[in-house]
Amino acid sequence: MKQKQPGIVKTDPWLLPVIHDVEQRIFRFHSKLESIENVHDSLNKFADAYKYLGINYDHKARGWHYREWAPAAHQLYLAGDFNNWDPRSHPLKRIENGIWEIFLDFKTYKDSFVHGSKVKVWVESSNGFLPRIPAYIKRVVQDEDTRNFSGQLWFSDFDWQGDSFRIPKDEKLFIYECHVGMAQEKEGLGTYLEFAENILPWIKQSGYNAIQMMAVQEHPYYGSFGYHVANFFAPTSRFGTPEDLKSLIRRAHSMGIAVIMDIVHSHTVKNVNEGLNMFDGTDSQYFHPGTRGIHPDWDSLLFDYGKTEVIQFLLSNVKYWLKEFHFDGFRFDGVGSMMYFHHGNGLIDSPEKYFREGVEWDAITYLQLANKLIHSINPGAVSIAEDVTGMPGLAAAIKEGGIGFDYRLGMGIPDFWIKLLKEHKDEEWNIHEMWHVMTNRLPGVKTVAYAESHDQALVGDKTLAFWLMDQEMYWHMHVNDPHLVVDRGIALHKMIRLFTLALGGQAYLNFMGNEFGHPEWIDFPREGNSWSYYYARRQWSLVHNPELKYKFLANFDQAMVSTIKNYKVLDDEYGTQLQMDELNKTIVFSRGKLVFVFNFHPTASIPDYAFRVPEPGNYKIILNSDSGIFGGHNRISEALVYPATLHKTNGFAELRIYNTNRTAVVLLKE
Numbered sequence: 001m002k003q004k005q006p007g008i009v010k011t012d013p014w015l016l017p018v019i020h021d022v023e024q025r026i027f028r029f030h031s032k033l034e035s036i037e038n039v040h041d042s043l044n045k046f047a048d049a050y051k052y053l054g055i056n057y058d059h060k061a062r063g064w065h066y067r068e069w070a071p072a073a074h075q076l077y078l079a080g081d082f083n084n085w086d087p088r089s090h091p092l093k094r095i096e097n098g099i100w101e102i103f104l105d106f107k108t109y110k111d112s113f114v115h116g117s118k119v120k121v122w123v124e125s126s127n128g129f130l131p132r133i134p135a136y137i138k139r140v141v142q143d144e145d146t147r148n149f150s151g152q153l154w155f156s157d158f159d160w161q162g163d164s165f166r167i168p169k170d171e172k173l174f175i176y177e178c179h180v181g182m183a184q185e186k187e188g189l190g191t192y193l194e195f196a197e198n199i200l201p202w203i204k205q206s207g208y209n210a211i212q213m214m215a216v217q218e219h220p221y222y223g224s225f226g227y228h229v230a231n232f233f234a235p236t237s238r239f240g241t242p243e244d245l246k247s248l249i250r251r252a253h254s255m256g257i258a259v260i261m262d263i264v265h266s267h268t269v270k271n272v273n274e275g276l277n278m279f280d281g282t283d284s285q286y287f288h289p290g291t292r293g294i295h296p297d298w299d300s301l302l303f304d305y306g307k308t309e310v311i312q313f314l315l316s317n318v319k320y321w322l323k324e325f326h327f328d329g330f331r332f333d334g335v336g337s338m339m340y341f342h343h344g345n346g347l348i349d350s351p352e353k354y355f356r357e358g359v360e361w362d363a364i365t366y367l368q369l370a371n372k373l374i375h376s377i378n379p380g381a382v383s384i385a386e387d388v389t390g391m392p393g394l395a396a397a398i399k400e401g402g403i404g405f406d407y408r409l410g411m412g413i414p415d416f417w418i419k420l421l422k423e424h425k426d427e428e429w430n431i432h433e434m435w436h437v438m439t440n441r442l443p444g445v446k447t448v449a450y451a452e453s454h455d456q457a458l459v460g461d462k463t464l465a466f467w468l469m470d471q472e473m474y475w476h477m478h479v480n481d482p483h484l485v486v487d488r489g490i491a492l493h494k495m496i497r498l499f500t501l502a503l504g505g506q507a508y509l510n511f512m513g514n515e516f517g518h519p520e521w522i523d524f525p526r527e528g529n530s531w532s533y534y535y536a537r538r539q540w541s542l543v544h545n546p547e548l549k550y551k552f553l554a555n556f557d558q559a560m561v562s563t564i565k566n567y568k569v570l571d572d573e574y575g576t577q578l579q580m581d582e583l584n585k586t587i588v589f590s591r592g593k594l595v596f597v598f599n600f601h602p603t604a605s606i607p608d609y610a611f612r613v614p615e616p617g618n619y620k621i622i623l624n625s626d627s628g629i630f631g632g633h634n635r636i637s638e639a640l641v642y643p644a645t646l647h648k649t650n651g652f653a654e655l656r657i658y659n660t661n662r663t664a665v666v667l668l669k670e
Helices: 007-011 013-040 192-205 242-254 308-325 335-339 351-356 361-377 412-423 431-439 464-469 484-503 540-544 550-566
Strands: 054-058 063-069 075-080 093-096 099-105 118-125 128-132 140-142 149-152 174-178 210-213 231-235 258-263 329-332 382-385 407-409 447-449 507-511 576-581 586-591 594-599 606-613 617-624 642-646 653-659 663-669
Touching: 007 013, 013 351, 013 361, 174 192, 174 550, 192 242, 231 308, 242 258, 242 308, 258 308, 258 382, 308 361, 329 361, 335 361, 361 382, 412 431, 412 464, 412 484, 431 484, 431 576, 431 586, 447 484, 464 484, 484 507, 484 550, 484 586, 484 594, 484 663, 507 550, 540 550, 550 617, 576 606, 586 606, 594 606, 594 653, 617 653, 653 663
Parallel strands: 174 210, 174 507, 210 258, 258 329, 329 382, 382 407, 407 447, 447 507
Antiparallel strands: 054 063, 063 099, 075 118, 093 099, 118 128, 118 149, 140 149, 576 586, 586 594, 594 663, 606 653, 617 642, 617 663, 642 653
16 A cells, blocks of 8 residues: 655655655654653643743632742742842742742732742752743743842733734735834834834824734844844833733734734844753753853854753743733744754755754754644734745645744845845846745745845945935935936836735735835844944934835835735735746736736836736736825826737737836736
């Protein structure tokens, strides 16, 4: 009897040499899941650790339990405002499996162990006697004078009544990537409430139906962009209270906007004072010991995904954000780094290298468990993998040999655009390479396409707008100031974004402010800039100023998103190539009901330009990047009807337009 092949091998015969490895991936997942279910009944209950560990009120016992997993510790003590920070007056008792516990009854501590009180746990170990922040603490605050961080008691009874939002089935995602702290124009920290009041309406107006929130988990260094997390269950207090964050999410839901969290489970800070490092006195409690536990590029620590307590910590974290904050899914940071001991560095060019060389099997099993958990809690939630390795099966079902993500980030796309702008003149652009980069994905692998993200906006790099226009943006963005560099930049900025959206995937992502070509990079407060917030903000006044050209880019972005969304273009998995004209740098393709014509040529405008369309009939222009409302030159008549007739010799339907240079046109058959 012929053995049934895993689904990802059926889809991609290139994987036939590693069919056994794919089967082993499935086996490891089921083996780990079975071992969890044998002890905890279900994966869902296993992920309830945040209700047991940390500080939780017990209504039956009428008091607070504080429990901490610290297997190698000699003794733990709870200290805080409630006992005048006495480091030895409240010892915890070791109970089982390396867990320590103390109970504070309500009657005795009702006036001292209260909402807002600060706490720490003193850990006596081979590493000394040190104050630490509880691992499962739900709020962490920084003292303004000492700059030290402490845990804070936070008892929330937020009313979620009426929030029944779910991402509509089969709705395509238009994601607005955002950072609350730098979302305001003021030189300082933005807040959750300011974001809900000031930025959500702009996102809604711009046509985006999801936000991807960065820097949610507490991180001691603001300039890490939120990627060096210390306290995994604590929403950062820089931007407000947990209730403020919940209010933001509820407000977004009321506007039909999903909220996706940028979750960091790929690594954590080395900090001993704020983080998990050496918590029980060893370097191997949460992490791989020695050099294996250190990320050489990120100067951070790597979780040991083979430990049951570690994956329980992380899975519990996933459930916590879904259940307690109503997030609608996650973008998992650093997935490529997690899946390989070499962290995705180097060439992976064969199936054997994908499945056998330096593969962190435990991390892959963890990611499978995380995806199963997410979709069991909320079947409509989305999970997105940030992976540059191209791991086969990343966004395929676990039963098919996949890892279970809903989407992968098309990380090669923004890298391609930056490389193109840096290394090639306009007339050297290879339209066949452009097509290949946008469409180079396996069938069934849903991809989030994006032309640029926050990575390109940081100091040391440049956004697309800056690569295109550079310093001229400072001097020539007035609407009455024609300038060749700015004209080129605006034209190509629009074309690159539409080309990416129309061809690159089944979802689209834009970073906050890039839709209107935000002119400044991001530079967080640091010693090198005298701790300034000047570049850690978004200048919304630029796009709202009618005298400046930024409005043209914003207008086009809104029209572009609206067109793709309204005509359900992303329902088609791929575009269909209709014409590749290297001489005139023109690409014509259809996707869904629409026909797209891109002329990337720097100078060639061709009257009566002929190209093939899917069928004969009358076509109308529904989007034209050369329109004056988008900062174009109004060279094309949008009032005309363009008839497509059958060609006498080849039998294809043929249509003719004025094909102007550096222009994207979208046509719809009437």
